[in-house]
Amino acid sequence: MASQAAAYPGSYYAASIAEPGDYPGLDADLRVDVAVVGGGFTGVATALELAERGHSVALIEANRIGWGASGRNGGQVTGSLSGEAGLKKHLRDVPGGDVEAFVWDLRWRGQRIIEQRVQRYGIDCDLKHGHLQAAWKQGHVAALKADLKAAQARGMGDRVRWIEKDELRELLDTPLYHGALRNDANLHLHPLNLVRGEARAAADQGVAIFEGSPVVDIQHGAPARVVTAQGSITADTVVLAGGAYHKLARRDLAGKLFPAALGIVTTAPLGETAHRINPEDLAVYDTRFVLDYYRLTADGRLLFGGGANYSGRESEDVAAYLRPRLEATFPALAGVAIDYQWQGMAGIVPNRMPMLGRTGAGDNVYYAQGYSGHGVATSHIVASVLAEAIDGQAAEFDAFAGLPHGRVPFGERFGNTLLALGMTWYRLLETIR
Ligand SMILES: Cc1cc2nc3c(=O)[nH]c(=O)nc-3n(C[C@H](O)[C@H](O)[C@H](O)COP(=O)(O)OP(=O)(O)OC[C@H]3O[C@@H](n4cnc5c(N)ncnc54)[C@H](O)[C@@H]3O)c2cc1C
Known part of the structure; x- marks a missing residue:
C-alpha cells in the first residue's frame, strides 16, 4: 500500500475486519477499458459488475477500500430510496414505462444484489x-x-x-x-467487511485495485486519462465515485452535493x-x-x-x-x-434524488453520487445502472441522468x-x- 493512504478511522468496523490485507499504490501507466475512481460501494460495486461482464477494470482509491462513508455507516440496507417522491415525479422514459412499478422495484434491487453477492463470493459481513x-x-x-x-x-x-x-x-x-x-x-450488515469482500471478489475477477493513490487530474478525451502522483490509467471510460469526499469535475459538479x-x-x-x-x-x-x-x-x-x-x-x-x-x-x-x-x-443533494450523469465534453466520463444517507442499497443499484450503461444498455442511466439537479448559487462557499x-x-x- 502506498504511504499517503490515510488509515481507517478508529471505528468498531476497522477493529473487526474479517479479511485483512491491502492493495498496492499506483506507480505505473496502465491501459484498461474502464478506470473507476473511489473505492467505496459505488466504485467497488461498479468495478465488480463490469469485471463480471468481461471488461478490464482498474479501481483507484485515495486511501483504503471502504475508507469513506461505505466503511463507516450504520449498516442498514433500507427498502426506501432517498428522494422517492421526486423520483416518481421526475423520472421519464423508464424501462417498462410504469414509473411507480419501476421505483418500487428499485427499492428492493439493492437488497437482491447484496444478498446474491454475499452468497456468491462468500463474504463474511454478519448479514x-x-x-x-x-x-x-x-x-x-x-x-x-x-x-x-x-x-x-x-x-x-x-x-x-x-x-x-x-x-x-x-x-x-x-x-x-x-x-x-x-x-x-x-x-x-458490517459495511466495511461487505465493501472489502466485494473488492476481494473484484480483484479475483481481474480488477486491478490501487490504494493510497489519490487521483489528481482527469484528462478528458477518447481515451481519457486518470492521473495520480506516481502513475496514470488510460481508459475508454472513467467512472467518478468519490462520493462526498472528492473534488473532481468541479466545473460540472460544484454546488450540487x-x-x-x-x-x-x-x-x-x-x-x-x-x-x-x-x-x-x-x-x-x-x-x-x-x-x-x-x-x-x-x-x-x-x-x-x-x-x-x-x-x-x-x-x-x-x-x-x-x-x-x-x-x-x-x-x-x-x-x-x-x-x-x-x-x-x-x-x-438538496432534492435528495441520486445524481448520475456524464461530465466533460465527451460522453465517456460518468459520475454517481448523493444518496442522502440511504447509500448502502442505492450505491449498489446505481452501480448496476452504471455498469449496464457502460456495457451499452443506457435506458436506466438516461432516466436517472435526466433528473433535474440544480446548482445552489455560491454553493461551493x-x-x-x-x-x-x-x-x-x-x-x-x-x-x-
Ligand atoms: C456515519 C454514516 C452513517 C450512514 N448510515 C447509513 C445506513 O445505515 N444506511 C445507508 O443506506 N446509508 C448510510 N449512510 C450513507 C452511505 O454510507 C453512503 O451513501 C455510501 O456509503 C456512499 O458510497 P460511495 O461509494 O458513493 O462513497 P464513499 O463510501 O464515501 O467512497 C468514496 C471513496 O472515494 C475516495 N476518493 C475521494 N476522492 C478521491 C480521489 N481524488 N482519488 C481516489 N479516490 C478518491 C474516498 O477516499 C472514498 O473511499 C451513512 C453514512 C455515514 C457517513
Whole structure:
C-alpha cells in the first residue's frame, strides 16, 4: 500500500475486519477499458459488475477500500430510496414505462444484489434480515401504515407487519415510539467487511485495485486519462465515485452535493443485556427527518447513530452528543461504556434524488453520487445502472441522468450553510406538525 493512504478511522468496523490485507499504490501507466475512481460501494460495486461482464477494470482509491462513508455507516440496507417522491415525479422514459412499478422495484434491487453477492463470493459481513421503522410521533403512524399497505398490495405481505405500541415493548426495551413497521426484507450488515469482500471478489475477477493513490487530474478525451502522483490509467471510460469526499469535475459538479458529517458510537459488549433490549436482533430507525438508527453488532454491542452536522465539518465529540439519545432510547443502558466513536461524510443533494450523469465534453466520463444517507442499497443499484450503461444498455442511466439537479448559487462557499438552514426549517416543521 502506498504511504499517503490515510488509515481507517478508529471505528468498531476497522477493529473487526474479517479479511485483512491491502492493495498496492499506483506507480505505473496502465491501459484498461474502464478506470473507476473511489473505492467505496459505488466504485467497488461498479468495478465488480463490469469485471463480471468481461471488461478490464482498474479501481483507484485515495486511501483504503471502504475508507469513506461505505466503511463507516450504520449498516442498514433500507427498502426506501432517498428522494422517492421526486423520483416518481421526475423520472421519464423508464424501462417498462410504469414509473411507480419501476421505483418500487428499485427499492428492493439493492437488497437482491447484496444478498446474491454475499452468497456468491462468500463474504463474511454478519448479514441479517429485519428492520423496524419506528413511529416517533402518533402523527407519523399513518404514513407508515400506508407504506405497509403498499407493500402488501405488491405481494410482500409475508415480509411486512404492523407492530402496535404495546407489542413493540417485546421487541425493543424502549419507552419511545408509537408503533413500528416491521420489514423482514430489509437487511443489516458490517459495511466495511461487505465493501472489502466485494473488492476481494473484484480483484479475483481481474480488477486491478490501487490504494493510497489519490487521483489528481482527469484528462478528458477518447481515451481519457486518470492521473495520480506516481502513475496514470488510460481508459475508454472513467467512472467518478468519490462520493462526498472528492473534488473532481468541479466545473460540472460544484454546488450540487454537500457533505454532512454523521456520527456513530458503539458500546462495550452488552452480554445478556443485548438480548434483553433487542431480542430479535433487528435494525431500527425512526421516522424523523434527521433520525436515530441503531442495531446490535455480531459481538453484542449497540451501534447507535443519529443526528447530523450539516456545516460540512465534523462534530467535536460525537459520544457526548449521542449518549443522551442512546440512553433515552434504552434507559437500561444508562452509563454504559462507549468503546468506539467515529464520523463520516454523507453526500446530501438538496432534492435528495441520486445524481448520475456524464461530465466533460465527451460522453465517456460518468459520475454517481448523493444518496442522502440511504447509500448502502442505492450505491449498489446505481452501480448496476452504471455498469449496464457502460456495457451499452443506457435506458436506466438516461432516466436517472435526466433528473433535474440544480446548482445552489455560491454553493461551493455557502451551500452547507444553506443546507443547515434548510434542515433547521424541516426540523421545526416536524416539531409543530
Ligand atoms: C456515519 C454514516 C452513517 C450512514 N448510515 C447509513 C445506513 O445505515 N444506511 C445507508 O443506506 N446509508 C448510510 N449512510 C450513507 C452511505 O454510507 C453512503 O451513501 C455510501 O456509503 C456512499 O458510497 P460511495 O461509494 O458513493 O462513497 P464513499 O463510501 O464515501 O467512497 C468514496 C471513496 O472515494 C475516495 N476518493 C475521494 N476522492 C478521491 C480521489 N481524488 N482519488 C481516489 N479516490 C478518491 C474516498 O477516499 C472514498 O473511499 C451513512 C453514512 C455515514 C457517513
